[in-house]
Amino acid sequence: MTEWLISNQLIDYNNAVEFMEAKIQQIYNNLSDELVWLLQHPPLYTSGIGATDNDIVEKLFPVHKTGRGGKYTYHGPGQRIIYLMLNLKKRNKCDIKLYIRDLANWIINVLKHFNISGEFKEDRIGIWVNNNGVEEKIAAFGIRLRKWVTYHGVALNVSPNLSHYKGIIPCGLKDYGVTSMEKLGVKVSLCELDDILKQEFHKIF
Template sequence: MTVDHTHLPQIAGVEWRREDTLVPYRDALAAMQDRNAAIHAGEADELVWLLEHPPVYTAGTSAKEKDLLDPRFEVVEAGRGGEFTYHGPGQRIGYVLVNLGKRARDVRGYVHAIEGWVIDALSDFGVEAWRAEGRIGIWTRDIDGGEAKIGAIGVRVRKWVTMHGFSVNLSPDLSHFGGIVPCGISEYGVTSMARLGRDVTADQWDAALGRHAQAFFDKLEMACPTQ
């Protein structure tokens, strides 16, 4: 795996890792589990890990069998919250492993902070995005005028150390989402930066996350952040 600190923020106690090749999902999951335990034991820094996977469907703890419509790719039980999600090339993943036990012990606030981080990064490319009450994920206005999901959120917290994180659709093959009901929500579509006319590379996206990273980490010190 390639470690590249170019254009990434320097935040004390946090390692930033960027991958420029596809990382198999099972390998990433095993690595996250090991790092989670090491962080809890005080043997490793916290981690923000930015990468992409080969095509895969992952099942969260609330996944329903009926929402797996066409298992054309490998299906992996992820252990995170949520339902079925697709990961594949052109979709940038952010795995965030931080110790909430040393910050505000507020899981809901942590999820809110991740959502805000992604929304702020999207705004750097002129994409207005928002949270939607009762619908997990990051939403925006699609080219047909309707709401569509551009980012997914799925986390797990073990002994107050987080795992998993978020994904954002830069330029994936959107037809691959047709094999599942993404996050159990069938009424709305899925979109991407490319579909919205934004040509955004992984490097550019990672740099945007870096610009807003300090604000994200600052929010983790507060219980129930509202912005």
């Protein structure tokens, strides 16, 4: 069984990581159900295991080093953070590439509900949209596994302040920009989005 937790207040990043690390240990030991956690963070940057100092332009916000995959990304209000704590071994899906592909298909299917056409790129992980001939990222992925239990996850841009990305080179891709559902002309509440996330989740996971 997969439980869902929705936090309405902004969650401190370090507290979130501590919570996830404790939860995945419980899941591995069969002491807790799997969990999908929907939340928002205050403005901050996180650096993954592939991050380099060259990807920081200006430290507009606190920078948190993390063990997830990927490089630098931004988190802040108006962004739906989706942390997934799933037991891939118990699901007989011990395949990281398959898990990433499932994540991609999930988010792509969610975006379809809002007439947004998202695309997954193998060479630059995340979900991309074509905005008037320009490819821009609308969702970033950063995952980590411990004993085949996943944590961290997806950051989907709903209506964040996109100027906050100026302090970094997002995901180390200086030739590509970022976008949001709001920038694409879609106004949606997090509550409405969460309902669609749940609906589409069960079709894939």
